[in-house]
Amino acid sequence: MTSVIIPEIKNALLNNDVPFPEENAICHAPHFLSGESVLCLGVFISVSAPHSETTKNSLDSSLRQLKCHFTWNLVEGENSLDDFEDRVCNLTEFQNSGFQATMCNILVYIKHCRGQQEAALGCLRQAEEFIQREHADQAEIRSLVTWGNYAWVYYHLGRFSEAQVSVDVKQVCQKYSSPYRIxxxxxxxxxxxxxxxxxxxxxxxxxxxxxxxxxxxxxxxxxxxxxxxxxxxxxxxxxxxxxxxxxxxxxxxPDNQYVKVLLALRLQKINKEGEGERSVKEALEKAPLATDVLCGAAKLYRRKGDLDQAIELPRKALKCMPNNTYLHCHIGCYYRAKVLEIQKMGGKREKLQELIGHALDHLKRADESNGNFFHICSCIACLSSQACRYEEAEYYFQKEFSKELPPVAKQVLHLRYCNFQLYQMKCQDKATHHFMTGVKINQESKEREKNVNRLQKFAKIKLSNNGADPKALHLLAFLQELNGEMQPAEKKSERVLDSGNLIPLASLGEE
The missing domain is CATH 1.25.40.10 (Tetratricopeptide repeat domain)
Known part of the structure; x- marks a missing residue:
């Protein structure tokens, strides 16, 4: 579908003595003339309004009808603009070249929200350049959203003469069902x-x-x-x-290799691993450097239990994106899973310490870049305690305690901290306190069940030594009182970090 400048609009513009381009051309101010910029029926038109006062109020209604980032409520419900920007800029999905114009337009809105309107204009110019490269045969229709963003940025810059729709043009547009919108x-x-x-x-x-x-x-x-x-x-x-x-x-x-990886992940979940692996291998052969393909494939190998391959693939992606928070987070969690695997197998201590070092390096880099990931500090703390770095472990536990966490994340934290106190620091009183605190969080989960089981075992051990142990009896009474008060468990899912705060599930449920 294409857009044309209809004769009535052309006549209205000619009445104002505005130079006009060739018939049926779609124009945009930076390529046409500097003057008043208008979006009408998706067409960005440059006019001047020498005979009328342009006001902010006269723009409000028409701008709100545009289909663009300023009208899509993209940050609605977000915890913060920082979290939103971090997720948009650092998620490995869609980091490949075909989405550069889309990324530039999202950055336009982020820059605007930060009050950086001139920087937003720079992103818009970049978006136009990418559209010319990516969609040369559809540049006009693919530019409509970008041009809508231009109108909003000019509006917020106070350059109303570059965004104002003249009354005559507006009246023509209102003959259609949706003025200023296509x-x-x-x-x-x-x-x-x-x-x-x-x-x-x-x-x-x-x-x-x-x-x-x-x-x-x-x-x-x-x-x-x-x-x-x-x-x-x-x-x-x-x-x-x-x-x-x-x-x-x-x-x-068939050239979209990322979708092949998603199919493989889905096939793996329905026990068709053979077909899934063939799909992944084909995607990796045809797009060996695509970050979304590498990270999706890593997820498949992680589920399969092939941790070496799961680590190697995102490490390749890291060469293209060395500072990507989410890549470091994923790699650190995969290394931590490898640590747990080596421990179960009774591997050599030297190998274990090497893997712990790699896990800590990546997780700390992720934490330094984004301190809002749930569980990441407690993961670092657990690994530090395994390396006998107890002061460092305590520091990261307390750092996690200082965050605003959802109920299940709090349960995870209390479970990990009480294990640290019980097994590393040999402090039963602190461990008991955190077991009880985790159980008191009234949300059913695996972590809450683990806290309950640990308390029950702890109480039974004490009673086996002393049948009248007051602490043990108090714990059993406490558990009996809480029984039946638990809320229904939340449905679990493997989200691709869409929450913006969760780190990969490889790091959870292993205590």
Missing amino acids: ESPEMHCEEGWTRLRCGGNQNERAKVCFEKALEKKPNPEFSSGLAIASYRLDNWPPSQNPVDPLRQAIQLN
Whole structure:
């Protein structure tokens, strides 16, 4: 679908003595002339308004009708702009070159939220350049969202003459059902990729966007977007059939290697590992340096128990993105899983200390870049205690205690800390206190069950030595009182870090 400048708009502009481009051209102020910038029916037009006062209020209504990042409520429900920016910029998914224009446009909105309007303009110019490279044959229709962002940035800069829609043009646009707004599958697609890039609570809306795009025009890119959104929503909340959209997307676009990895992960979950591994190997052969493919494949090998391969793949991605927080977090957790594996096998202490060192290096780098990951400090603390660095372990435990954590994350923390006090520091009183504190958090979970079991065992051991031990009797009475008060367990899922705060599940449930 394309947009044209209709004759009535052209006449209205000519009445104001504005130079006008060729018939049916789609124009944008930076490439046309410096003057008043207008989005009408998705067309960005440059005009001047020498005979009228431009005001902020006259722009409000028309700007709010534009389909762009400023009207999509992307940060609604976010904990902070910092967390949102970190997730958008550092998640390994969609870091490959095909999504550069989308990324630039998200950065436009982030820069605006930080009050950096001139920097936002720089990102918009970059977005235009990427669109010319990525979609040269569809540059106009693919630029509509970018041009909408231009109008908003000019508005917030107070450059109203570059965003004001003249009354005459507005009256012409109002003949249509949606003034200042055009519906096209490409715009739905851009909104879908944007929302997928933002993750979190945006996935459901992203799926709707791709469904709308496909209703208007079948397209391999739209099918890939729908498949990825469906994959995510199969994790949370469950959906009916996640495999079919992935297979269909691969048939339409066999060059999308990331979707092949998602299919492999889904096949692995339904016990079709052989087909899944073949799909992953093909993706790795055809896209050996794609970060999203490498990290998705690592997840598959982690589930399989091949920790060496799970570590090696994101380490390759790290060469392209050496400061990526999420990569360091994943690698650190995989190393920690390797530590636990070596411990169970009774491996050599030298090898164990080497692996602990690697795990600590990566997890500390992740923590330094983003101090809001749940569990990461307690993971560091547990590894430090295994290396007999008890002061360091205490420091990271207390750092985690200082954070605002959800109920299950608090239970994990109390469980790990009481194990540290009981086994490393030999302090039964502190350990008991934290066992009880973890149990008191009224949310059913595996961690709460572990706390209950540890308290029961602890009490039985004490009673075996002294049948009238007052502390042991107090613990049993405490557990009896709490029995039946537990809330239903939260449904577990393997989210691809979309929450923005959870670190990979390889680090949990191993105490």
